[in-house]
Amino acid sequence: MAAHSDPPAAIRVDGLRKAFGRRRVLDGVDLAVAPGTVHALLGANGAGKTTLVRILATLLRPDAGAAVVGGHDVVRDPQGVRRAIGVTGQHTSVDELLTGAENLRMMARLAGFDRRAARARADELLATFGLEDAAGRRAGTYSGGMRRRLDLAASLVAGPRILYLDEPTTGLDARSRLGLWQLVAELRDRGTTILLTTQILDEADRLADRVAVLGGGRVVAEGTPDELKRWVGAELLELAFASAADRAAAAEALAVAGARPPATAEPRVLQVPTDGSGDHVRHVLDRLAAHGVHAEHVTTRRPSLDDVFLVLTEPGGGRPAGDLAVAAP
């Protein structure tokens, strides 16, 4: 996957493998992240997103393959990698007994700032992240959104060129999530390379320049969010039938339209990719009527990551790949 290699990649991963005992978590991951871009890593629970991030953060050693971050090999030169990165983990690791200001000053001191510079850097970040009023309160009293912001600020103290965000909006309310998205976008605009893991397609859609989908320990698809969505269909038309037999008849009638059972394996439901337009929906329903099948209930919804997986893991590849790059399964 050597696309976008015109400038040297900020993160380059080649054939990375990692197993815990007999469980193979990463089974030959390839990835290239261009400098100054947001690259989202999508995957279900247990797909290996966090393991990959931990290897790239020098917390785990890979079994095989290579990973180079900011020009430094994660195994041969971990200190070089650590000088280039900032990490915000899945669970916030702020120090609950310290105040927000003390947390940031501690990180700044660890980054080598002297006392005065550390104080100034902490104040600057507290202002940027809207935590000035809470600066003197212990982090243990912060709300979930405030903790995330403090955690992100802590990972930015040393001004890293490359930032890992591991499911940064898990457990956040809508307002906090929007705020965090805005901060990520600002960081990218200032030239920071960001590797973002998420289970939320919408999050990847909003933030990412490119998206890699992890499944079965490999990157099963890689492309821009638009390419990914085109792959599944902009929206899905869900048709519920009275019986499994009705659904079978409908599946036959709509085979050309790309109808398939949903990821949730409900026996009486079919999904048809759609652009959501009245014309297309009418066309599908007309087709059903022409075959004498009656749909009990009709809804449209945006595709979820489950839907992407279903398509990507479908035997024989399902639908044509279009302009989406798909790795061999």
Added chain:
Amino acid sequence: MSTPTRPRPAPLAAELTFVGRGLRHSRRNPDALVLALALPVFVMVLFVHVFGTAIDTAGTRYVDYVVPGVILLCAGFGASSTAVGVCEDVLGGTVDRFRTLPVRSAAVLTGHVVASLCRNLVSTALVVGVALALGFRPDATPLEWAAAAGLVVLVVLALTWVSAAVGLVARSVEAASAFSFLVSFVPYVSSAFVPTDAMSPWLRWVADHQPATPVVDTLRGLLTGTAVGTAGWWAVAWSVGLLAAARVWAGWLFRRPPRA
């Protein structure tokens, strides 16, 4: 948001930062602080006024006999609480965060150890203060006081490093705190609270050969002038040996690749 140029870290910057963190934690953990300060008082009163009336210490006043044991009991309990702090740092992701920084992240253990030492010196001073109030009459010279303090420092350091290592292996905070509980039983099977010749033969053998006995005998000799014999050498040898072994073990545990 500006992007600062990363300065060159000063030598020992990580150590000093982590010590500062450890001291703040000690001050801000009210449960642990109250326990660390209240325990010496309770234990001292309990032994002197409850058990002491029933224990025969062959001519020595019991309060003079028991103070070194209470010092060790409290120092051991205080030091072993380090296991909980270290375990919380590991399980809570704090250690992982420090590991992704270009610093000597194992210095976070040094921070815990120095904080434990400071906490325990305060708590030991409190034990001695309460003891004096309850009638403890030491006859130690300033040099003997200094030697006793030195031994307490050595013992606290050794026990704290063992606790730090236990905190690194423990898979839950509960397991780490069970360790503190167990450590506080060690002095009971020693010469800390009753003379070992009152014990059954095999228990006496254990008591005579475990590290708490020479430590207590040495402290007692230094503070109240009882015979020390070779106990002093044993006490130092045990402490230094334990300290060295635990230091190496903890360092190895910190560097080893994580399980998952």
